[in-house]
């Protein structure tokens with residue numbers, strides 16, 4: 001039915017440099033690109049491009065950045081519940097890339113951390129058992145939103161990223177599917193060796209594919225990655241999570257939803273950028289028709 005996504009929206013500023021600046025050094029950038037990013041925005045774009053009805057719940061600055069909302073809307077995301085907040089910067093990432101491909105990133109949460117409880121509650125007024133809530137760790141108010149969604153019987157998919165064990169402990173009791181990459185899964189095991197209580201887990205393993213662990217049934221569904229030429233893996237996990245959420249929401253069975261998610265993520269890694277590099281459903285179908293792999 002509807003996927004609500006309480007999530008971050010970032011403007012990614014990407015600078016290509018000869019080398020990383022040293023303290024006190026000023027240098028000219030060789031190249032600059034600006035794109036749409038933030039785990040939340042990426043997941044909303046993925047779910048919307050997959051064909052689901054997506055309502056993004058978030059915030060950006062009241063000053064400037066109109067293009068961000070235009071672009072989300074263009075990708076099919078409902079932007080009605082994205083607040084414009086005065087006196088705060090939009091979330092953004094300053095991404096430095098040196099000639100060897102190494103990166104250094106400054107992330108400023110800005111408006112993403114200033115969501116107001118009343119706005120989130122209003123946005124979730126109509127959520128019901130056929131709906132889904134997506135959450136990540138780049139905004140405030142995750143627990144509040146997760147509680148409302150679970151009380152309404154909705155599916156709650158939580159990406160514990162960036163990893164934060166305190167956030168995880170608070171949100172997990174309301175979660176139906178926990179999504180992690182390999183690094184986050186290791187961080188979770190280290191922080192909570194006795195394991196955690198959650199009905200299901202998605203663990204993505206980069207080029208090694210993904211696993212869906214149904215902890216209640218004790219089963220594991222494995223989805224290999226599609227072999228492709230990698231250009232940029234930024235947002236691969238978000239693309240996978242958004243596509244999987246959309247597939248389940250649209251009534252695909254788990255293996256089919258996983259296959260679509262893996263194909264979408266494979267296409268994404270062949271392209272530079274985050275949200276803007278996520279493919280639409282037709283491209284994923286074309287890809288699946290030419291890349292047979294189960």
Ligand SMILES: Nc1ncnc2c1ncn2[C@@H]1O[C@H](COP(=O)(O)OP(=O)(O)O)[C@@H](O)[C@H]1O
Pocket residue numbers: 180181182204205206207208209210224225226227228230233234235236237238240261262263265266269
């Ligand atoms: N090198 C790759 N080749 C093909 N698919 C990939 C590659 N890297 C990532 N993917 C796809 O993207 C998914 C998410 O990637 P992963 O690196 O696990 O997440 P994150 O972006 O959160 O680090 C993988 O499960 C896989 O389907």
Ligand SMILES: [Mg+2]
Pocket residue numbers: 181206233
């Ligand atoms: Mg990765």
